Amino acid sequence: MRLTNQLAGTALVLPVLLLLLSLAAPALAGGNATAQAQVEIRDFKFIPREITIKAGTTVRWTNNEKRQYHSVWFEQAGDPEAPYFFPGESVERTFDKPGVYPYRCGPHPEMTGVITVE
Numbered sequence: 001m002r003l004t005n006q007l008a009g010t011a012l013v014l015p016v017l018l019l020l021l022s023l024a025a026p027a028l029a030g031g032n033a034t035a036q037a038q039v040e041i042r043d044f045k046f047i048p049r050e051i052t053i054k055a056g057t058t059v060r061w062t063n064n065e066k067r068q069y070h071s072v073w074f075e076q077a078g079d080p081e082a083p084y085f086f087p088g089e090s091v092e093r094t095f096d097k098p099g100v101y102p103y104r105c106g107p108h109p110e111m112t113g114v115i116t117v118e
């Protein structure tokens with residue numbers, strides 16, 4: 001009777017362990033699933049102005065000005081003008097396809113940047 005109970009307990013524990021491992025595996029192996037890159041906006045500049053990322057990476061632009069709004073506008077890709085965002089705010093964009101993605105700030109055409117996706 002005791003042996004039977006132990007076997008039954010083992011039989012239950014194993015599938016639960018396997019389930020937990022299968023849930024944890026993507027988080028452990030798929031580090032790129034949540035890859036993120038940062039671009040700061042300060043003194044009317046995108047910093048860094050050019051970055052290279054892997055496909056699937058999300059880029060986050062953060063406005064670190066004191067009181068100036070900006071935008072991140074992929075004009076050359078044919079996007080409509082992007083909304084402005086204000087100090088303390090950020091915008092994100094995920095790049096799934098390799099390529100070179102130039103962008104600019106809507107109200108400040110001299111502010112430009114480039115995302116290269118590998």
Ligand SMILES: [Cu+2]
Pocket residue numbers: 044069070071105106107108111
């Ligand atoms: Cu701007």
